[in-house]
Amino acid sequence: MAILELDSSEYHRITYHENNPGSDKLLICFSPQGGGMGTSGFGTELCARNGWNHIYVGKAQQSKFRSLTLDRFVTAVFPIIDGRDVMAYGSSAGGYAALYYGGAINARILSACPRNSHHPINYRKPLIRRFGEKEIKEKAEAFYHVINLSDLPRSTHNPVVVYDRLQTKDHRMVQKWVLPAYPDCKIINVPNSGHKPLEKLKSVGGVSHLVRSFVASVPIDREKLKHKPGSIERRLDDAVEIFEAGDFDRCAELLCLDLDILRRAGLFGMYVESVFRSKNQAHKSKFSSRQNEFVALKDKMKPKMRRKIDFITSIP
Numbered sequence: 001m002a003i004l005e006l007d008s009s010e011y012h013r014i015t016y017h018e019n020n021p022g023s024d025k026l027l028i029c030f031s032p033q034g035g036g037m038g039t040s041g042f043g044t045e046l047c048a049r050n051g052w053n054h055i056y057v058g059k060a061q062q063s064k065f066r067s068l069t070l071d072r073f074v075t076a077v078f079p080i081i082d083g084r085d086v087m088a089y090g091s092s093a094g095g096y097a098a099l100y101y102g103g104a105i106n107a108r109i110l111s112a113c114p115r116n117s118h119h120p121i122n123y124r125k126p127l128i129r130r131f132g133e134k135e136i137k138e139k140a141e142a143f144y145h146v147i148n149l150s151d152l153p154r155s156t157h158n159p160v161v162v163y164d165r166l167q168t169k170d171h172r173m174v175q176k177w178v179l180p181a182y183p184d185c186k187i188i189n190v191p192n193s194g195h196k197p198l199e200k201l202k203s204v205g206g207v208s209h210l211v212r213s214f215v216a217s218v219p220i221d222r223e224k225l226k227h228k229p230g231s232i233e234r235r236l237d238d239a240v241e242i243f244e245a246g247d248f249d250r251c252a253e254l255l256c257l258d259l260d261i262l263r264r265a266g267l268f269g270m271y272v273e274s275v276f277r278s279k280n281q282a283h284k285s286k287f288s289s290r291q292n293e294f295v296a297l298k299d300k301m302k303p304k305m306r307r308k309i310d311f312i313t314s315i316p
Contacts, residue, residue, distance in 0.1 A: 001048070003039060007076035011060040011067035014076045015039040020051040025215055026081060028055040028107065030090035030097035035059065043089055046208075052215060055080065057097065064118050065097050066144040070152070073101050081105055087215060090114075091198050099159060099178060100145060103152055109159035110214045112198050113170045114178065120147055121176055122169065149181035159185045160214060162201075164193040165244065188225065191240035192233075192265060201225055232257075236265050243270055248277040256286060259293050268297055269305060276308045281315075288313045 002018040017040070029043030037058045047054035055077060059065050088102030088109045095114035102109040116122075120143055146152050159182050163170045178185060188210075193200035201207045206225040213220045227234035239254035251274035255267060262268040275287045291313045298309050 005039070006055070006080065007072065009067045011037075011063045012065060013037050013039065013058045014068075014073070015056050015058070016080050017044065017047065017054040017056065019048050019053050021053075023051060023053060024084045025052040026055065026084040026086050027052050027215065028057065028077065028086065028088045028098075028102075030057045030065070030088070030094035030101070031059045032090065032092045032094045034061060035094065036061065042091065042094055046211060050212065050215070053080075053084070057094075057101075059093075064093055064116050064144075065100075066118075068101075070101065070104050070146075074104050077105065089211070089214075092195065095161075096173075099149060099181075100152065102159070103149075103154040103181075106155050106157070108157045108214070108217075109155060110162070110211065111159055111178075112162040113164070113167065113195050114161065114173050115170055115195070116145075116173075118143065119145075119173075119177070121173060149177050152181070154181055158182055160188065160220075161185050162188045162190060162197050162210070164191060164195070164197055165189050166191070166240065167194050170195060188220070188222070189241065190225070191237045192267075204228075232261065236261075236267060239267070239274075240270070243274055248274040249280045249283065252278045252280070252283040252287075256283070259290075259297070263297065268294075269301065272301075272305060272308055272312070275312055284312050284315050288315065 004016045006014040006016055008014070027043060027047050029047070031041050035041045035058055037060055039058070040056055041058055042056070044054060044056055086105055086107045088098040088107040090096070090098040091112035092115050095111035096116040098109050098111045099114055120139070123139070159178070161174055161178060163174060165171055174187070190197035190200050198207055201210060204225065204227050209224045210220060227237060235254055239251050242254065243251040252271065255262065255271040255274060259268070262271055275283045278284070294309065298306055
């Protein structure tokens with residue numbers, strides 16, 4: 001296997017791994033937040049096992065690819081990508097980078113939970129109150145990348161974006177940064193995964209299916225990305241998706257579980273909300289009968305949620 005350094009600086013390194021000279025598949029993988037500056041990392045073993053040629057883009061921790069301009073990236077990889085089926089893949093900071101750089105080389109893009117905590121899109125009201133409008137404006141003006149993805153060269157291929165829609169920061173990035181550039185991108189929701197959808201998929205054996213299907217350009221079977229039917233994990237995941245679809249009766253039914261299970265999954269609040277919105281009196285009665293179990297959790301909840309619990313339990 002040939003390994004060739006394509007570009008490097010104090011803050012990034014781009015390395016080519018020729019795993020299969022006869023294959024036209026080339027997967028460019030971008031380092032996640034803690035990936036480091038090595039010649040291999042995220043995606044390297046996966047590519048080697050499957051015989052895909054591979055470029056690994058490493059970065060110094062916390063650098064967020066700030067040293068790698070779009071032109072420099074294209075210049076580095078251009079001699080390798082010509083005539084190949086090129087794909088960009090990454091998670092978290094790497095998912096952001098796959099979208100940011102992938103369009104310039106017309107790559108097919110697989111991005112998991114794209115995020116760049118330095119991006120001005122994250123400058124919300126609490127941060128503005130903390131630092132002041134002037135300092136926040138200066139931070140935004142000093143941002144090292146083009147702010148809007150829609151202002152960059154875009155791939156002719158609609159990206160596949162994998163994330164948890166209830167993860168607030170990731171959802172904001174997708175809604176306000178990704179979708180304006182790629183309104184027809186394919187969204188794969190991974191419920192109850194937070195900022196770690198690939199880890200969740202790995203736990204059910206779904207990462208391999210996801211990436212192999214993407215590389216082969218064949219449909220991704222969503223069922224293979226889920227826990228087995230009948231498992232408690234599948235029940236929780238189904239409840240989240242049903243809640244998002246607005247079926248609060250069914251969600252309340254699915255989340256009527258042992259309190260420890262709800263607490264570990266972080267879904268007690270969703271259970272309260274689904275019962276509160278449900279039109280089925282039986283769910284409210286069942287909830288009221290368990291109110292003594294909820295005292296400790298209720299005391300830790302925000303006032304609005306506590307009022308909802310009080311309303312449910314007050315119904316005769």
